[in-house]
Amino acid sequence: MTQTTKIQFLLDDPNLKPELRSIANKVFNSERITPDEGLLLYQEGSLGFVGALANFVREKKHGDNTYFNRNFHIEPTNLCVYDCKFCSYSRLIKQREEGWAYTMDEMMDIVRKYDGQPVTEVHIVGGVLPQYDMKFYADFFTAIKNHRPELHVKALTPVEYHYIFKKAKVGYAEGMKAMKEAGLDSLPGGGAEIFHPEIREQIAADKCTGQQWLDIHEEWHKLGMRSNATMLYGHIEGFEHRIHHMEELRKLQDRTGGFQTFIPLKFRNQDNQMSHIPEVNVAEDLRNYAIARIYLDNFDHVKAYWPMISRSIAQLALSYGVDDVDGTIDDTTKIYSMAGSEEQNPAMSTKELVQLIKAVGRRPIERDTLYNVVKDFTEEVFEEDTAFKGYVALPVLN
Ligand code: V47
Ligand code: SF4
Numbered sequence: 472m473t474q475t476t477k478i479q480f481l482l483d484d485p486n487l488k489p490e491l492r493s494i495a496n497k498v499f500n501s502e503r504i505t506p507d508e509g510l511l512l513y514q515e516g517s518l519g520f521v522g523a524l525a526n527f528v529r530e531k532k533h534g535d536n537t538y539f540n541r542n543f544h545i546e547p548t549n550l551c552v553y554d555c556k557f558c559s560y561s562r563l564i565k566q567r568e569e570g571w572a573y574t575m576d577e578m579m580d581i582v583r584k585y586d587g588q589p590v591t592e593v594h595i596v597g598g599v600l601p602q603y604d605m606k607f608y609a610d611f612f613t614a615i616k617n618h619r620p621e622l623h624v625k626a627l628t629p630v631e632y633h634y635i636f637k638k639a640k641v642g643y644a645e646g647m648k649a650m651k652e653a654g655l656d657s658l659p660g661g662g663a664e665i666f667h668p669e670i671r672e673q674i675a676a677d678k679c680t681g682q683q684w685l686d687i688h689e690e691w692h693k694l695g696m697r698s699n700a701t702m703l704y705g706h707i708e709g710f711e712h713r714i715h716h717m718e719e720l721r722k723l724q725d726r727t728g729g730f731q732t733f734i735p736l737k738f739r740n741q742d743n744q745m746s747h748i749p750e751v752n753v754a755e756d757l758r759n760y761a762i763a764r765i766y767l768d769n770f771d772h773v774k775a776y777w778p779m780i781s782r783s784i785a786q787l788a789l790s791y792g793v794d795d796v797d798g799t800i801d802d803t804t805k806i807y808s809m810a811g812s813e814e815q816n817p818a819m820s821t822k823e824l825v826q827l828i829k830a831v832g833r834r835p836i837e838r839d840t841l842y843n844v845v846k847d848f849t850e851e852v853f854e855e856d857t858a859f860k861g862y863v864a865l866p867v868l869n
Contacts, residue, residue, distance in 0.1 A: 478495070478498075478499055478523060478524070478527045480523075481495050481520065481523055481524070482495055482496065482499070487520075488515065490508075490511055491511070491512075491515065491516065491520065493508075494508050494511070494512065494516075494524075494765075495520075495524060498524045498527060498528065498765055499527070501531075501768075503768050504765060504766060504768075506714050506715075506718050509714045509717070509718075509762065509765075509766045510710055510711060510714050512762045512765065512766075513710035513713065513714070513758070513762055514710060516758065516761075516762065518754050518757055518758050518761075521758055521761035521762055521765065521791075522757065522758075522761050522790065522791045522792075524761065524765050525760065525761035525762070525764040525765055525791050525792030526761075526790055526791065526792065528764050528765060528768075528792065529764060529773075529792050529793070529794055532771065532794070533794045534834070535832065535833045535834045536794065536833070536834050536836050537789055537794055537795070537796065537828045537833040537834060537835055537836065538772070538794060538795040538796075538836050538837075538838045538842065539795070539796050539797065539798050539799065539824050539828070539835065539836075539837060539838070540591060540592055540797070540798040540799075540837065540838050540839060540840060540845075541588075541589055541590045541591055541592070541798055541799050541821065541837065541845075542590055542591065542592035542593065542594050542625075542797075542798040542799075542840075543581075543585055543588075543590055543592075543593055543594070544593075544594045544595070544596070545573075545578055545581050545582070545593060545594075545595045545597075546595075546596065546597035547572065547573050547578060547595065547597045547598075547600075547603060548560075548570070548571060548572040548573065548597050548598045548600050548603070549569075549570055549571055549597065549598055550562070550570040550571075550572060550598050550600055551597075551598030551599050551600070552598075552599050552600060552601070552634075553598075553599055553630070553675070553677050553678045554676070554677055555664070555674060555675040555678065556673070556674045556675070556743065556744040556745050557664075557674055557675075557703065557706060557738055557743050557744075557745050558743055559741075559742040559743050560597070560598040561743070561744070563744065572600060572602070575607070575610065575611055575614065578611060579611075579614055579615075579618065582615055582618060582619065582622075583618070586619070590622070591621075591622070591623055591839045591840065591845065592622070592623040592624075592625055592798070592839070592840045593615065593622055593623070593624055593625070593626075594625045594626070594659055595624070595625070595626035595627060596626070596627065596628065596659055596661055599630060599631055599634050599678075601638075603631070603635070604635050604638055604639065605635040605636065605638070605639040605641070605646065605649070606639075608626070608627065608631070608635065608650070608653075609649060609650065609653035610653075612624050612626065612650065612653040612654035612655050613653050613654050615654060616654035623656045623657065623839065623840040623841075624654055624655055624656045624657075625656060625657045625658070625659050625840055626655055626658075626659070627655075627658070627659075628658065628659060628660075628661040628662030628663075628684075629658075629662050629679050629683060629684040629686075629687035629688065630661070630662035630678045630679055630684075631662075632646060632647070632650070632687050633678070633679035633683050633687065634678075634679075643686055643687050643690045644690045644693070647687065647690045647691050647694060648694060651691075651694055651696060656696075656840065657696060657697050657698055657699075657731075657840055657841075658687075658688065658691055658696075658697075658698035658699065659698075659699055660698070660699030660700045660701035660732070660733075660734050661701055662678070662679065662684055662701075663681075663684055663700055663701045663702060663703070663716070664701075664702075664703045665681075665702065665703060665704075665708045665712050665713075665716055666681025666682075666684065666685070666715065666716045666719050667681065667708070667712040667715045667716065668680070668681065669712070670707060670708045670712050673707060674703075674706065674707065674745070681716075681719065685719060685720075685723055688700070688723065688727075688729065688730075689723060689726070689727060689729075691729065692723075692727035692728070692729025692730075693727065696729065697729055697730070697731050697840075697841060698729055698730060698731070699730065699731055699732045699733070699734060699774075700720050700730050700732075700733050700734070700770075701733075701734045701735070701736050702716050702717065702733070702734075702735050702736065702763075703736050703738055704735055704736070704737065704738065704751075704759055705737050705738040705750060705751035705755065705756075705759075706738040706745060706748050707745075707748065713759070713762075714766070717733075717763060717766045717767055720733070720767065720770075721766070721767055721768075721769060721770075724767075724769045724770060725769060728769075730770055731770075731771060731772055731841070731842065732770065732771070732772040732773070732774045732795060733763055733767050733770045733772070733773050733774070734773075734774040734775075734776055735756075735759050735760060735763055735773075735775075736776060736779060737750070737751065737756055737779060737780050738750065738751075739779065753784055753787070756780060756784055756788070757784075757787060757788060757791045758791075760773060760775065760788050760791045760792050760793050761791040761792045763792065764791070764792025764793070765792070771842070772794055772795045772842070773792050773793050773794060773795065774793065774794075774795035774796070774797055775788040775789075775793045775795070775796055775797075776797050777796055777797060777819070778797075782819065782823075782827055785827070786827050786828075786830065786831055787831075789828070789831050789833055790831065796824065796827070796828065798824075799818075799819055799820060799821050799824055821837070821848075822853045825848045825851060825853075828848075829849075834847065834848075834849045835847075835848040835849065835851075836848065836849075
């Protein structure tokens with residue numbers, strides 16, 4: 472079935488509202504939708520409707536390819552000087568007795584633990600503390616590179632960079648250049664939350680602003696480097712704030728082309744100061760992935776971060792615009808388990824991840840951080856693997 476016929480049934484529906492039909496036609500013709508149209512999708516687009524459009528975009532960009540990488544995480548500390556209301560690391564939530572703050576040697580021990588393991592990336596993210604200053608992180612990145620030059624260092628967010636550059640009295644451009652020279656390879660997408668000040672001031676008042684987050688990524692992109700972007704959704708924000716957030720990202724991406732992947736992060740409500748706010752349901756998660764895929768036409772990838780939403784929802788998301796499921800994580804990524812993620816011990820082997828992807832008829836591709844293909848697992852049969860006996864690829868919802 473061609474891409475054209477796959478989506479035609481949407482346009483043939485006589486009950487489809489003209490404004491939604493016009494959006495479908497635009498997506499079908501690879502035209503960009505406006506902020507008002509994005510808002511309409513959130514307000515009136517059914518799960519089936521936005522899902523079919525998003526799957527069209529996803530398959531046009533990537534076919535059935537579904538990416539993952541092998542990485543490990545280091546969280547330097549679970550204490551933080553800031554007070555984000557949704558975060559269990561906040562200074563007002565965290566009991567200091569439960570806290571940790573690793574030294575450089577302790578963190579290098581974690582790096583060395585993976586010697587000989589087929590990981591391609593270390594993802595470093597945690598709280599903000601004064602002892603982790605610009606020199607500390609520059610030395611840490613250099614130490615990792617000296618130890619294992621080919622390991623990709625994806626580290627810290629504008630929240631940390633804004634803090635350490637301010638303390639060191641250096642500008643963003645100079646600071647990011649120094650980090651690159653020290654060994655930093657890319658930026659993860661964290662710290663973005665919701666850019667709109669109306670919301671940001673209520674949930675993350677004291678850390679970098681939305682504009683500062685965007686400025687730091689822009690400086691990084693100007694150095695020819697890549698980064699990701701997240702959006703924390705499903706708390707006190709409205710649909711219009713999500714559209715504003717994605718519009719800011721889309722505009723920056725038009726200028727630089729430096730973003731690789733958009734990662735919607737579902738607000739989880741345990742052990743934080745927003746526990747009274749109910750979490751959104753799975754249909755809303757899937758609608759949000761789908762609308763992000765439709766809206767961010769200049770982003771190559773949309774990722775479902777499975778430790779946060781459960782592996783089942785990540786698997787479903789592969790039919791709603793998502794083409795990346797992050798990576799195999801074999802240690803506990805505590806920021807999420809503390810916030811109440813489905814995965815109290817988020818570990819998944821390569822075999823499990825490959826099976827999860829194949830079970831919905833997609834092609835599992837191991838990638839490195841920059842989306843170079845490391846290995847195509849489509850034909851891989853694992854030893855002692857009984858899960859595929861009699862397996863028939865299920866048709867995905869198109
Ligand atoms: O910015 C904190 C989020 C982010 C909660 O770039 C919460 O590949 C939900 O950005 N409920 C950090 N989310 C993690 C991050 C990330 C994760 C995976 C991959 C990549 C990537 C980046 O975690 C923070 C914040 O938005 N977070 N608390 C919570 N209660
Ligand atoms: Fe600190 Fe980040 Fe948590 Fe905010 S989200 S309290 S900046 S660790």
